[in-house]
Amino acid sequence: MILVVLENQRGNIHAFSQEAVVAGQQLSEKLGLDLSILCLGENASSLRDQASDYKAKNLILAQHDIINTYSADGYSKALSQIVSELSPKYVLMGHSYMVRDFLPRVSAKLDIPFVSDIIAVEYDGDSPIFSRQVFNAKLATKVKTTSDTVLLSFQSAAFSSDDMQIGGSENQSDFSVNLEASDIKSDSEAEFQESASGVDLTTAELIVSVGRGIESQDNLPLVESLASAMGAEIASSRPVVDMGWLPPYRQIGSSGQAVSPKLYLSVGISGAIQHVVGMKGSKTIMAINKDEDAPIFEIADYAIIGDLMEIVPKLTEEIQK
Amino acid sequence: MKIAVLTKAIPSYESSIRVDSSGSWIDESVVNFVVNESDSYALEEALQIKEQLNDDSEVVVVIMGNENNTSKVLKDGLAKGADRGIFINNENIDTDPLSIAKLFSEHLKEESFDLIFSGLQSDDLGSGQTGVLIGELLGMSTATLGIETKMEDGKIKVKRELESGWFQWVTLPFPASISIQSGINEPRYPSLKGIMGAKRKDVKSVSASSSGDNKQKFIELFIPKTEKVTERIEGDVDSIVARMLDILKNTLKVI
Numbered sequence: 001m002i003l004v005v006l007e008n009q010r011g012n013i014h015a016f017s018q019e020a021v022v023a024g025q026q027l028s029e030k031l032g033l034d035l036s037i038l039c040l041g042e043n044a045s046s047l048r049d050q051a052s053d054y055k056a057k058n059l060i061l062a063q064h065d066i067i068n069t070y071s072a073d074g075y076s077k078a079l080s081q082i083v084s085e086l087s088p089k090y091v092l093m094g095h096s097y098m099v100r101d102f103l104p105r106v107s108a109k110l111d112i113p114f115v116s117d118i119i120a121v122e123y124d125g126d127s128p129i130f131s132r133q134v135f136n137a138k139l140a141t142k143v144k145t146t147s148d149t150v151l152l153s154f155q156s157a158a159f160s161s162d163d164m165q166i167g168g169s170e171n172q173s174d175f176s177v178n179l180e181a182s183d184i185k186s187d188s189e190a191e192f193q194e195s196a197s198g199v200d201l202t203t204a205e206l207i208v209s210v211g212r213g214i215e216s217q218d219n220l221p222l223v224e225s226l227a228s229a230m231g232a233e234i235a236s237s238r239p240v241v242d243m244g245w246l247p248p249y250r251q252i253g254s255s256g257q258a259v260s261p262k263l264y265l266s267v268g269i270s271g272a273i274q275h276v277v278g279m280k281g282s283k284t285i286m287a288i289n290k291d292e293d294a295p296i297f298e299i300a301d302y303a304i305i306g307d308l309m310e311i312v313p314k315l316t317e318e319i320q321k
Numbered sequence: 322m323k324i325a326v327l328t329k330a331i332p333s334y335e336s337s338i339r340v341d342s343s344g345s346w347i348d349e350s351v352v353n354f355v356v357n358e359s360d361s362y363a364l365e366e367a368l369q370i371k372e373q374l375n376d377d378s379e380v381v382v383v384i385m386g387n388e389n390n391t392s393k394v395l396k397d398g399l400a401k402g403a404d405r406g407i408f409i410n411n412e413n414i415d416t417d418p419l420s421i422a423k424l425f426s427e428h429l430k431e432e433s434f435d436l437i438f439s440g441l442q443s444d445d446l447g448s449g450q451t452g453v454l455i456g457e458l459l460g461m462s463t464a465t466l467g468i469e470t471k472m473e474d475g476k477i478k479v480k481r482e483l484e485s486g487w488f489q490w491v492t493l494p495f496p497a498s499i500s501i502q503s504g505i506n507e508p509r510y511p512s513l514k515g516i517m518g519a520k521r522k523d524v525k526s527v528s529a530s531s532s533g534d535n536k537q538k539f540i541e542l543f544i545p546k547t548e549k550v551t552e553r554i555e556g557d558v559d560s561i562v563a564r565m566l567d568i569l570k571n572t573l574k575v576i
Binding site (some may be wrong): 072109117150187293 | 347418446482565
């Protein structure tokens with residue numbers, strides 16, 4: 001069996017989970033194993049309704065008062081019971097923040113491997129080989145597993161939800177998990193957003209985004225002038241926000257916003273995975289970096305190899321003319 | 322309060338990363354090893370908690386790897402203010418997060434730490450699992466992506482970063498293993514006094530038992546192929562800027 005676990009994201013099936021279902025459908029066909037989709041815990045019955053079209057053998061609901069809201073304690077215990085009982089060959093989820101929070105605990109509880117943040121799957125006969133990015137995406141690795149059950153999580157956009165096969169599930173069932181209040185050691189409060197900024201980068205047509213290559217806050221006006229000359233919004237990678245040079249709502253990436261502007265002009269950004277997942281959907285990517293091996297160039301349409309301190313002011317000046 | 326901080330020595334951003342002759346690891350001889358970025362925030366958070374508590378709390382830096390790659394990072398942690406260190410000597414290249422977590426747990430268990438802090442993920446292997454795995458293996462409560470912590474009524478409150486600008490507070494009883502997101506604080510630099518003092522601090526050296534239990538293995542490291550057709554633009558500044566202007570004006574029509 002291939003088991004895909006759906007995640008609730010504020011009432012809907014998480015986009016990464018939809019991609020995991022696609023990965024599951026493909027793995028199931030390739031290996032000749034049945035596909036089961038599990039709606040677990042938070043908002044599970046609504047997730048089941050939303051997933052009712054997805055082509056699968058089984059659609060399974062696992063609800064319990066103790067996991068009506070997410071906790072790492074509750075989810076890891078519940079999923080461990082389900083995996084022990086059903087013995088799937090592979091358990092698939094999206095590589096979300098929730099998955100990072102609890103899936104390693106299932107790995108440790110059941111003593112099974114968890115291959116996280118997978119970008120591609122290939123096959124050596126009947127054995128799947130999983131590719132992951134390593135060394136800040138400068139290299140990738142192929143991973144082989146030896147275990148009767150393996151946990152997998154997929155990087156966003158490794159599979160496309162456009163490839164979803166529909167047709168519904170043959171069987172629907174309930175799985176009864178056995179949990180007690182004392183299983184939950186932590187106390188989780190409601191999710192909240194920090195004060196909204198009024199800046200919506202997700203609708204911006206042009207974005208000029210700055211990374212650690214800017215070296216110092218004193219150099220930031222160079223990039224701000226360029227953005228203003230182009231009529232672009234300014235954004236950044238995480239290090240710039242961590243240093244306090246730009247506010248958090250300017251951040252693009254897994255912990256910030258995901259954008260897909262007409263043009264994404266990246267300035268001094270190396271292209272760590274955490275940043276790239278937030279901007280790789282841009283229509284055109286132009287990147288300035290002095291390191292010709294910078295991973296950002298792998299996804300760029302235009303790779304500008306040079307010193308941003310020279311190029312940016314000159315470009316601004318020419319645009320202003 | 323006994324706090325362990327798991328730190329890792331990883332290749333610096335500037336290091337040249339090349340596949341070695343085995344094809345399954347990198348050529349370490351051309352690499353400069355530095356502390357993993359989020360681990361330095363984890364250490365700072367631990368040091369600040371110790372300073373706030375102002376009691377007999379202890380911060381212990383724990384590092385695994387071979388001596389060559391790790392010694393500078395360990396010394397730096399002690400110089401910044403950690404009270405002592407644990408060095409787990411491991412000459413093997415372990416890449417399975419569960420095996421790595423078991424090796425750590427073996428040596429952390431007897432110390433009975435109240436808190437284990439780790440960076441949310443290493444910038445080399447990037448599995449992002451070690452802190453949570455160790456928490457489960459040692460029966461601790463866990464939280465990830467901590468962006469703020471507070472001690473409250475004998476528990477620790479952690480502000481967790483969720484996706485797309487959402488957050489959540491989680492309160493954990495001790496013992497707890499918490500992974501720390503970068504940006505949570507401002508990591509300090511070691512003082513001269515700290516650097517001098519570090520030499521006298523206790524470092525316990527232990528050897529990692531060979532695990533032999535890697536249930537996931539790297540079979541090949543490779544340079545990712547680009548799927549896009551990328552135009553390379555280089556040369557003198559004037560010609561680069563002229564080509565960029567041409568693209569912005571005539572191809573993309575955005576200015």
